[in-house]
Amino acid sequence: MNLFILGVTGNIGEQTLDIVRSSKGKYKVVSVSGNNNFEKMKNIIEEFKPLYVSMGKRDIIIRLEKLYPKIEFGFGREGLIKAATYSKLGNDLVVNAVVGSVGLEPTIEAIKKGRNIALANKETLVIGGEIINKLIKKHNVKLIPIDSEHSAIMQCLNGEDSSTIKNIIITASGGSFRDKTKEELKKVTVNDALNHPNWSMGAKVTIDSATMMNKGLEVIEAHYLFNVEYENIKTVMHRESIVHSLVEFHDTSVIAHLGNPDMRVPINYALSYPKRTEYKGEALDLIKVGSLHFEELSYKKYPLLKMAIDAGKSKGLNPTTLNAANEAAVNLFLNGKILFLQIEEIIRESLDVFKNDSEISLKKILDRDLKVKDYIYKKYS
């Protein structure tokens, strides 16, 4: 199978390469995209010998071109799209592990090319769900989630008739600050936030996990992936991150996916879907784990969870505004420009300032995305 890996230098990208490494030639890395990590991309080129490489900016490409004259290079938005749509070889799969709204366009172009997508880029569905679902149908391609929660749900469903689903139950570890009070949250630092108890993830997702925005985005993602109404998508706090999500059927049966927290499991599943191929990870030892806990995930403690779900329900451009505001605010927090609790304030403000528009288009989404970020960066940088 031919892989086109977007965001290859990030956390999910790297773990995708782990699966490629252990697959003994089953996967061929045809194209890759990164952002600004020259050394990492150099190593990836040496090891996987892709035919096409794109980076965020032109200067890094110029340095790489000198080293690898036989490889085709690109950069920026166009390079990313080209990495997703690079020459049709047959049995192709795009792994979209880009972080942020920038992941939407390459997904759209790859779908238009009839290419299946393994999706780690939540934003594709959060801001473009309505567009994407129409395109998937039209071009008859598969969209396979890489998020552990959505992969879990897909595995729990496993071909069951969607009319038999009563509820989807998404678990949340509670993030880095699950035991902190609102008062304590006022003074948390970037380093505190990046210290996630269970999962090793990228910085953006780790902050989203602490604010619970991540879970809100996942609810929107689940709505589009599984065609389930928001009323039937529940969330539950589960500290151990062993139960990755559950599906409740209309006969009261609940099917759950369990395992040690290891993103390579859903990546491996997405790559080999619809088959389930072997992965030599650490087996789950339930007796060693001993107990699994479930608690209410409070909207009061996590207002961004409710804000995200409400934005999802209202459709149109609201999810784009929410997501753009979150991307900008998290970026500002990671760069020490704002406090942790300001993330929430800035998103609320943005949803006030930028009104919803229910008639969406790709152009409108990209435009709104840019405008919201611009507004926030100008005001808070």
Place this chain on the structure above:
Amino acid sequence: MNLFILGVTGNIGEQTLDIVRSSKGKYKVVSVSGNNNFEKMKNIIEEFKPLYVSMGKRDIIIRLEKLYPKIEFGFGREGLIKAATYSKLGNDLVVNAVVGSVGLEPTIEAIKKGRNIALANKETLVIGGEIINKLIKKHNVKLIPIDSEHSAIMQCLNGEDSSTIKNIIITASGGSFRDKTKEELKKVTVNDALNHPNWSMGAKVTIDSATMMNKGLEVIEAHYLFNVEYENIKTVMHRESIVHSLVEFHDTSVIAHLGNPDMRVPINYALSYPKRTEYKGEALDLIKVGSLHFEELSYKKYPLLKMAIDAGKSKGLNPTTLNAANEAAVNLFLNGKILFLQIEEIIRESLDVFKNDSEISLKKILDRDLKVKDYIYKKYS
């Protein structure tokens, strides 16, 4: 769908009728068998109007015949087989909820008639697994388990390729005596044993649950149902009886079936298989449950678990000897003839006295069953 319900007056039989009641005419009860409960059978006849009725002994049949001259009646072994094979109507399902080895023959005869089986009678597979699996293949019928554990496993597998299974993990509540020491077990009474913490079941199964023989029989049953080696069938103690069993796949993914303990869920699933039809039971509330616990199921504390698995592994007539000895011993315990811990001693003794024979046949199985029971009743009554 036409139902042929064996053991209709027992616990599983009654709950099967609950499902029939709530199905609004989807199921028609064609034939039923009971043992000696005249009043219960009278009520069932009035409500469900079966065409054929069989009871354990002739005297009850004579009383029933006077009341219902239009119904066809039978009794004993032949009556039971006739209930399972009664006139072919098309879209037929035999529900075998008989307790004990007596359930084997009617299953065999129903399979030979090309009839699908919803199986609550563990003994069918424990003592006849080798024979049954050949017949199922030959007559191309479906064997759908009603046990909550096996129904759970079937739902977790849900069409997955059996080559992807690494382990089947069967949960056990621990039974009525899970927190008692060996010393305390010496003086437990029948009433103590019948007080199961989670499930409402028949007397025999409740005692088997306390000795953990039940779990041993389930391991053997799982071996034949899912074609999984004994080394890959694990057991784990799970006090809450919320996780009904799990399947571990070769990619470390573990799929579990959860729900409140309610046998009508697996019964409903077996009746509607391969579809999943609605059942208005109590929804699982994970937050209310709060936590799920998993502990080792110790062979030291439950020697009958190991004895059963060893008998299963050795195949031939050993499972029949084990099962017959257990049936007789549990019967003696329920009638106050022996102490609780003697059940284990008597089974061990029987496996010593009656040697294994790897060349099995239905005749040999029924013969061994009779001889073992005879030996025990003569010695211990």
